[in-house]
Amino acid sequence: MPAAARWCAAGSRAGRRTARRTAVVALVLGALAALPGGATATAAGGPSYGFTPGDMAVEGANGTAGAPLLEPGRTYRGSIPPGGKLYYRLELHAATTAYVPVTAVPPAGATVAATDGIHVSVKDAHGGSCSYASEQFGAGLSPRPVTALGRRQAGKAVCQGAGTYYVLVERLDSGGTGAEASGGPGASGGSEGSEGPAASGGTAGSARRWGLEIAPVTEPALKKAGATSAPGGWNSASPEPATGQARQRSGGTGFAFARPLGPGVWQTRIAPGETLFYKVPADWGQQLAATAELGGSSGGHGYVGGALNLALYNPVRGSVDNAALGYTGTAKTTALDPAPPVEYANRYAPVSGVSSVRFAGDYYLVLHLSTRMSDTFGAGPFTVTLRVRVDGRAHDGPGYAGKPVPAGVFTVTPGDRLAAETGGTGGIGHTGGGGDPAMKVVAACGIGAGTALLLVLGVWTVVARRAQPRASAQKPTA
Template identity: 60%
Template structure:
């Protein structure tokens, strides 16, 4: 039963027709007020939960990519943008960068739910300077699940590197990787292969630190696999995008996924803290094998992929785990392994679950039980003193609000939004009910006086 169903059933519990004017008035008032009373819901409850859906950030700006740099649409760090990519398309976007800032440009591609994709399909992104020299490359593919889902690749321009230095105009190039061939979609292309993929682009910048610290990655950290948290799982359905990711902290969480569905969670990590996560797909009737049935991915605050894992499924309960990661440190960026260099700043880290659409033919439409175990350890400490603000603000810090949200999530407490709705709703309902009862009392006394006045005198 959903929260909204529970709220309505609580208002109209009695099936008998009320008798008498008092009961009728009170019942009408209660039914009317319950219909108007907002039912508290979490972020995930408000999110679109259809398979293949994605929650774009509220206020996303529309931007058009171009086939060449001369007409490239402009991107400003600190804002999120929505665009689209044709089959095998190559689109350019333009952005202006200052010399000392490191720029991160994550691109999330969202294919339609009915798209046909292979394991090697996906996107490739790069940032290039005004002469066309690439600063970096990154790609994201759908993987063994062969299931259309949101995939994110991060392009970046790092200050202090040999290439792409100085202020000026840079370009983001987004390319669609498609095994069906090359070239833009033509007039004869039909069906899912001719469909465009939606894009969400979220450029960000990181200023340089005021003091230069170590320029080599930390060498000493515990690389042993941590023991997953134990305990009774608590329900957390998750969000349908980065913008609607549901906060979780240390603990065991439970959700239910249908084939083709993707869920997002966010975990705040301070400097010096580290995360470990496992995901478990419950047993189900059916026979067969699905490669990449469940995918678990971790993304950093700039949405760059830190690590991912996928499991093959035969109907037997099975789990996957992310590789052990070091604590979050600024100097991690100097490490060669991508999984280490990507945990380079504090902020909100994202855990993403996806259940392959290939599950449906062999194991049914579900929903399938998934358990997410999140471990957070390490000693928090102050981070670098940046020379200026990040864009967007506070992207690479854990705010007091973020810490409190994680604490209440881990403790199983309702968040402030839910508490406020309950309080306001309760006060509003109580006040309105008192007014209604007061009005009924006045009306009842007037009616009683009329009846008394009509009685014959002795």
Template identity: 50%
Template sequence: MGRGDGARRRAAPGRAGTRGLVRLVAAGVALATAAVLPGGAALASGTPGYAFAGDAVPVEGANDPADAVALEPGAVHRSSLSPGGPVHYRVDLDAASTAYVSVTAVPAPGAEVAAADGIRVSLQDAAGGSCSSGSATFGAARSPRPVTALVQREISSGRTRCQDAGTYRLVVERSRTPDAPSDSWDLELTTTTEPPLRKDGATGTPGAWDSSSPEPLSGEPVNRPGGAGFAEAAPLGQGVWRDGLRPGQTLFYAVPLDWGRRLSATAELDGTDGRSGFATNALRLALHDPVRGEADAAARSYAGRRISVALAALPPVDHANRRAGGRTAGAMRVAGRYYLVVHLAAQVAEDFGEGPFTVTLRVRVDGAARSGPDYAGEPVPPGAFEVSAGDGPTAAGAAGSGGGAVMRAVAAGGFATGTALLLVLGVWTVVARRGGGARTTRHG
């Protein structure tokens, strides 16, 4: 969406015309606030919710493992989770492919959560033996946001458990069940399979790489609205990008990384004008791999002055990274769409207002692209571990105004006069920019 509406100049309205114009602006703003976002996420108290995949298949988790419904590889599923106990799903796997199952839990905007709240996920064989487990919590900010846990069944000559074809169990439960609030959380689940290599051990061990963090990119930021979920993550390439972020809101961006390519990223939050206060772990930046596993995350507290948070140094994408020690390096194991996820804690509104606040992403992609490993088959879904020309940002998208989901809500509501748009943009520019810093917390 461009900055101007291209409307022809008209004679200045009289007093009655001015009142009508004010009513028109108010109606447009109300329409933008009430609009429904892609994927069914609605604006609630000014904070956009999560955008689920439009083609997500609804499934119901079973209390009894015998009643579990199968998750189809390559598909996105939508379900729900109450605090009452674990729910079960079924995953049918062959004896050759490595499988990844991600679970994203989404509390309602404004939901009450504690630092230890979150989800626990485990993948088990038919006998109940554990193949993999994962967890995700909301952390010290106690801000409701989408949290994602990943489990996997990896085929390897050095493993004995979970190597057979058959039915596997996916178990999902809340981290804090005894005194958790009674509201249910929505779930988004994905299953991705990776074929084996034609020659076992063909990629060897990870090579040496420069573990120093590159300098963040400089330059003027380009407005780039973020998506409200993995399914509508806005594509990004190397560059400096900007959007507006409200307390409690989460933005999703997708960065295509080919084999041999390396990513570094920082997120900056502008300061406020004349307000004081403190919000713990207010700005959070996370990186998720193409199967949605969290590779790295860091957060920084906010006291009204400009802050910056950066990802840890990451190795180039390499199939051999799965043999590296540590979660972060191990996650950089496949090419594809990596996700930068930015969250502004809901408690920021208590001292600094509802925003939106200007957030700037500085994204660097370096390293020489190379051919990938020799797979003996295709992943599911097809192309999951490939980068195509269409994965980068478009010129039209990069020129779009900030505000992410709010801007898309205006468009969805059909308010085309441009008056409300200019009003909203004017409000956003009130936020002042100052230097400063606060403490950083590294997650994972």
């Protein structure tokens, strides 16, 4: 039975009173963490990023010897120095596909080049390459959270069998970071759909450490073997953008605090250097499309390249597509490339924008406004309009032989659909799929956010009242 269920089911026996009191305290603290804005961490002079509550501290090793173990279903928090190379370890079953997304969080004051970023690769115990992927800051030249995905896919010609695998995380700084980051020995042999790392160059990067968040996920094999080729015939034409009255929906500060978003027209405000996270539930057979419009500015004139970046990530935080727009002060729109309907067999496509749409769940839309906007058009905030479509009829999944870890990460629930409409926190089944973990406990107990807030206020009142006599006793007498 999940911990949340145990807390809610605590009986009236004396032996369980302590457990109930502990549960209330945990619930209150969780409610505090889940209030708007979430639990964020701010690098010196930088933007806040909402790391997952309960992230485990981890320190990567300089080599495979001593590499710390990453357990699927947990999220980890660490950091990486300039030019750093860090190793982590996985222990996998033969039939398990593993995904290891790594998010790097630089401070806003960092000076970055377009090709600076992060590189993630997975290797077997003999050094053979399973996959590699890189993510750079791009033309916006603006430090922001960037995520690259490493994976070990069961059923491929390489990296098979149970045993030990290693995740190598490399920081891409101007001037290169080593053999793999510069395309040297060891850079070949990536999995289908992966792109090799780009060469680095340009101005000096930041001398400060970047934060890291690592969230490994495993996917079980199917009960029955299915097609081994990508489906064809899907409508790849750009759909008409969603229309209607825009509704306000502020974004979250990280994957863990992504705000649910459904089909329709949505509007938010974003400041230079800020990154906003949303999640859109897309079930098996459904097709997602999105555009972003950066509204006009009343002050300033000039041009900012890569002013607004719109990125789409799949339920394991793997990149699907990204688009950016240059800005001259007048309203301008950018759109993601059409994505195929969500199908298991998409993984066999040679194009990453198709192969990454391989499972149902929360798809993340991430907005970033370049820091350079403030120099030309002021501090803002600026209005962004998101137009989201989810087309197609949902159908049953492929039939897994076991459960993914975390459970529910490849599932869309009625609660998720309701949250996408109302802006709530979604269903409680996605224990690692990007929801607000504390609010899932609130939902499991049948307690609304308002009640949770009352609990918080109640605890504050009790603490204040207990502290008052002590303070009075210490007050000096005249």
